[in-house]
Amino acid sequence: MAKHQIFTKNKDGVKMRKLPNYTVRFIGAALCISLLFGFAFPTLTNAQSSKGLGSSEDNGIRLTINDYSIINHGQDIQLHYTITSNSNIQVSSNTKSLIENPYIWIGHTLVREESESFKKVSNNEYKGTIIAQMHHYRTDNTEMSFHTHGIVNQKGQWTVNFMLKSSQY
Incomplete structure (x- = not known):
């Protein structure tokens, strides 16, 4: 059986963990959705002003x-x-x-x-x-x-x- 390589080396020869593609896609999608909601609904992220209504x-x-x-x-x-x-x-x-x-x-x-x-x-x-x-x-x-x-x-x-x-x- 062939083992999947979970580590890779960068250009400096440092060993780094390689994330599976589905994990990278999921994190990217979650980040995009959270940014979208932050811009589309700023009242969800901003505290109510001190002046009230x-x-x-x-x-x-x-x-x-x-x-x-x-x-x-x-x-x-x-x-x-x-x-x-x-x-x-x-x-x-x-x-x-x-x-x-x-x-x-x-x-x-x-x-x-x-x-x-x-x-x-x-x-x-x-x-x-x-x-x-x-x-x-x-x-x-x-x-x-x-x-x-x-x-x-x-x-x-x-x-x-x-x-x-x-x-x-």
Whole structure:
């Protein structure tokens, strides 16, 4: 029986392992596919920006919608937000909501807020989540608009617009 030669010598006489052709083809194909996905879908490889999905500032208070998640089999949406201020944010212990009567539009449909939770991160920053109902009929890449006239007992105008990706619901 003839043995297959698994080593070869390069031009300097150094012994090197020779890979089978199918291994080289597989590695080459895998590399091409990973490069293709990296260029075609850069959001899969890039981290989300520090600005989140969008933000709005009024009276020294900034509202940032960081991200969202679709829950309850597509029936609800969780909006994750951050509120920051140039000064100390005073919130009493019995406060149930930092954002007064948010208007949440998905496309041309106003949806209803179901609940809000939040936590203090620092003296001038809070992070929270609002859960709202989603309507059943959504088009691809629907625009979402979040609007309120009051944050932490401060009157103003805060509006954040962003796109809901249909692949996520």
